[in-house]
Amino acid sequence: MTQAFLIVLKILLTALVAFWAYRLWIRTASWTSRGVGMFLSALLIWQIIAERFGTI
Amino acid sequence: MRGFKTLLWLEHRRSWVWAVSLFASLAFWAWGIKQVLVLDIASRAGIRSGLLGIAAAIGLLVLAIMIGRFRGETRNGQYQVMLLSPPSGYSHILARFVYAATVAAIYYVTIAFLYWWIAELAGIHFDAVTLIELILGLPLYGLALIAFPLMAWVLLLMVVVSSYRLSGSGWIPGTIMVFGSGVAFGELGEAISRIAYSLPGWRIFRHAPGALIERFGPLDPEVSTELSQVMYQGVPIEPVLVMLAVTALMLFLAGRIWQEVEA
Numbered sequence: 001m002t003q004a005f006l007i008v009l010k011i012l013l014t015a016l017v018a019f020w021a022y023r024l025w026i027r028t029a030s031w032t033s034r035g036v037g038m039f040l041s042a043l044l045i046w047q048i049i050a051e052r053f054g055t056i
Numbered sequence: 057m058r059g060f061k062t063l064l065w066l067e068h069r070r071s072w073v074w075a076v077s078l079f080a081s082l083a084f085w086a087w088g089i090k091q092v093l094v095l096d097i098a099s100r101a102g103i104r105s106g107l108l109g110i111a112a113a114i115g116l117l118v119l120a121i122m123i124g125r126f127r128g129e130t131r132n133g134q135y136q137v138m139l140l141s142p143p144s145g146y147s148h149i150l151a152r153f154v155y156a157a158t159v160a161a162i163y164y165v166t167i168a169f170l171y172w173w174i175a176e177l178a179g180i181h182f183d184a185v186t187l188i189e190l191i192l193g194l195p196l197y198g199l200a201l202i203a204f205p206l207m208a209w210v211l212l213l214m215v216v217v218s219s220y221r222l223s224g225s226g227w228i229p230g231t232i233m234v235f236g237s238g239v240a241f242g243e244l245g246e247a248i249s250r251i252a253y254s255l256p257g258w259r260i261f262r263h264a265p266g267a268l269i270e271r272f273g274p275l276d277p278e279v280s281t282e283l284s285q286v287m288y289q290g291v292p293i294e295p296v297l298v299m300l301a302v303t304a305l306m307l308f309l310a311g312r313i314w315q316e317v318e319a
Binding site: 021024027041 | 212216219220228229231232233235236237239240243309312313316317
């Protein structure tokens, strides 16, 4: 039950961050802003999927 | 160069109230130090040092707010002067950072002077080398390790958020920056701890135990052994080098975003 809940939570969080990353990509004229946004979003998604959140 | 000086002057015009308030707050902390009248010398010095620690932490917060005041300036129209002026985005960012870094350096060197005062009040008399390390070395180490990266990060945060302002609110880039940077700095911290002491450490305060022994007599053998180990090892240089590089990178990114958005 807990494991299933965590998986659903991870999927939802990943979807949320991915949606934010999409918004960050389309809503600026600055490529550097896009780069910073994508890098940090990727870090967050990596943490959600592979690292800390799963071990709580 | 002249343009940069003008930017610094503009920066001073915008932020002098913050800077002066920060410096004036030190008078309050100095007064607070004199109010600590606990009988035990060690406790008194400890409480006084703690007060200065609080002053240092509050100063960091004030500096971060001072350097990151973009939104209020946009509303008040001050920012228009900057946006419409000929100097590049890099100059704008650098001027803002240099001004805040100078204020921070003065503030933390003064706090270090207050630490010296506390030591003198406790009857601890440091030698010249230790004094220079305390008044200049320690503040600069702390600035390079914590204050400069924090201020550069706040600048980058505000510039990234501003680059999305025309197309909507900045809470999404702000949220991603705050949480993403938390992860990034966590990983960076782990990497730094792995490479720490690859270079010889900086043996700061190696003469300080002498002054303590002179004041309080021979130390407990266990404490003495631990202290000598710490003194022999010194503080690592790598974190400072890495954080200075990260500061430069964040300033470069902020300047580049400014250029792109303005263009």
